[in-house]
Amino acid sequence: MTSLPPADAVDLPDVTCPHCAYSVERSRVALGENLCDRCRRTFEACCFQPPARPVRVQALDEAGPGATACAQHHGNLATGHCARCGVFICAVCRIEADRKGYCPTCFERLSDEDALDSARRRYTDYGSLGALFAVLGLLAWIFGLALGPAAVHYSLKGLGQREALGETGTRVALWGWLFLGVFDFLAGAGFLFALLR
Amino acid sequence: MAPTAQPARLIFLGRKPGLLTRERVLRFPDGLEVDVVLGVQARCQRVFFDEVHLVTLHRSKGWVLLLVTGILFLFAAVASLLAGLIGGLPVGLGIFVFTALPAAVFFFLRLGLGSDVVTVHGKRGRAEMRFFLKKARAREVFQLVARLARERQERNSREQRAAAAGLPPPFPSLPT
Numbered sequence: 243m244t245s246l247p248p249a250d251a252v253d254l255p256d257v258t259c260p261h262c263a264y265s266v267e268r269s270r271v272a273l274g275e276n277l278c279d280r281c282r283r284t285f286e287a288c289c290f291q292p293p294a295r296p297v298r299v300q301a302l303d304e305a306g307p308g309a310t311a312c313a314q315h316h317g318n319l320a321t322g323h324c325a326r327c328g329v330f331i332c333a334v335c336r337i338e339a340d341r342k343g344y345c346p347t348c349f350e351r352l353s354d355e356d357a358l359d360s361a362r363r364r365y366t367d368y369g370s371l372g373a374l375f376a377v378l379g380l381l382a383w384i385f386g387l388a389l390g391p392a393a394v395h396y397s398l399k400g401l402g403q404r405e406a407l408g409e410t411g412t413r414v415a416l417w418g419w420l421f422l423g424v425f426d427f428l429a430g431a432g433f434l435f436a437l438l439r
Numbered sequence: 440m441a442p443t444a445q446p447a448r449l450i451f452l453g454r455k456p457g458l459l460t461r462e463r464v465l466r467f468p469d470g471l472e473v474d475v476v477l478g479v480q481a482r483c484q485r486v487f488f489d490e491v492h493l494v495t496l497h498r499s500k501g502w503v504l505l506l507v508t509g510i511l512f513l514f515a516a517v518a519s520l521l522a523g524l525i526g527g528l529p530v531g532l533g534i535f536v537f538t539a540l541p542a543a544v545f546f547f548l549r550l551g552l553g554s555d556v557v558t559v560h561g562k563r564g565r566a567e568m569r570f571f572l573k574k575a576r577a578r579e580v581f582q583l584v585a586r587l588a589r590e591r592q593e594r595n596s597r598e599q600r601a602a603a604a605g606l607p608p609p610f611p612s613l614p615t
Contacts, residue, residue, distance in 0.1 A: 260497040260558055285497035288585040292490050292562070293596045367474075367481040374479065409465060411451025 254292075260285050299333045314345075324348050369400030372419040379426030386430025393423025452580050453557065453568030464566045469591075471559060471566045471584070486561035488591035493560040496581040498553040499569075508546040515539035557581045559588075 256265040259278040266279070271287050278285065300319040302311050310320040312332035320330035325342035337349040339358045353361040372393050379389030397420035401413060449465040449472060456462075463474045470487035515538035523531020555577035559566040570577035 254492050257493055257495075260495050260556065261499070283497075285495050286581065287496075288494045288581075288589075290492050290494075290588055290592055292492055292592050293599060295489070295595070296599065298602070362483055364480060364482050367476050367479050370476055370479040370481075408448040409451060410449065411465075 372397035376422040386426035390427025490562040491588040512542035
């Protein structure tokens with residue numbers, strides 16, 4: 243077994259001043275408060291030297307009889323199989339997501355489909371949808387009978403979404419949109435009642 | 440191994456409001472997730488602790504917001520003055536209190552306090568959080584992220600050193 247050189251060597255960019263984007267040499271930035279040479283404003287910084295992540299592979303020849311080769315790299319010993327398609331994969335190919343190992347092709351496909359929680363790239367924010375309906379209902383309260391329940395529905399869905407994602411933090415805004423939706427509905431109903439009278 | 444069905448716990452750290460988009464920054468065990476919400480669609484980006492190379496904290500005034508609030512205040516003040524001239528003092532004063540005064544209060548608060556910005560630079564992405572009134576929270580988040588990144592990177596270094604120490608002589612060929 244051996245350490246391969248990291249696929250991407252750690253090449254750290256210079257530190258840029260957060261005020262004026264002036265580039266400062268990394269070695270000149272101290273931990274704590276720093277003064278920008280150009281704009282003369284201060285900022286606090288904490289620099290890191292992230293270690294490169296080496297990949298360790300074992301050659302098939304070294305592994306002895308009965309060992310299986312990686313489907314992609316025939317010289318490498320397979321360390322497992324893809325959790326989706328079952329193909330043998332080596333340490334280079336293995337991509338871990340949601341505590342399962344996938345081959346690059348399956349990982350690409352699953353992340354494109356947003357099927358992996360840890361590789362989730364986009365989702366519909368139901369809270370925003372609730373806010374949209376609530377504000378529309380407030381602006382056009384004649385339609386409050388339809389927009390209000392929609393706001394309530396999506397605000398509740400937004401609350402459920404935050405819960406499902408395991409998010410912490412305040413949900414005041416979502417409750418606000420929910421109550422605004424109720425208000426929209428009542429205003430719409432009041433308007434209709436006044437019309438019918 | 441932990442069960443896979445359990446979603447990762449996301450802990451809300453801060454947000455960055457923008458003109459068209461708003462960003463929410465959440466912490467998960469391996470890094471930060473930035474949810475960029477445009478309309479009703481959210482796009483996720485991640486900054487991993489083992490790739491963080493810089494964390495900064497600075498105070499920004501947010502000149503665009505100040506300018507907009509200042510203009511709003513001027514408009515509201517002129518409108519309330521005109522309303523006062525036409526409809527009398529109570530009308531003008533009422534309009535001033537409900538329109539111009541909040542804008543003025545926000546303008547001066549913003550000018551005086553500024554907004555504390557925590558920026559986390561990763562290898563492939565960046566997370567930014569703005570804190571207007573919660574200055575202590577900004578510092579807390581800055582220290583928390585710096586600590587978590589340091590701990591993760593130190594752990595990675597230790598593991599690599601330990602693994603390297605127990606290894607046989609190097610293996611020459613790279614996989615093709």
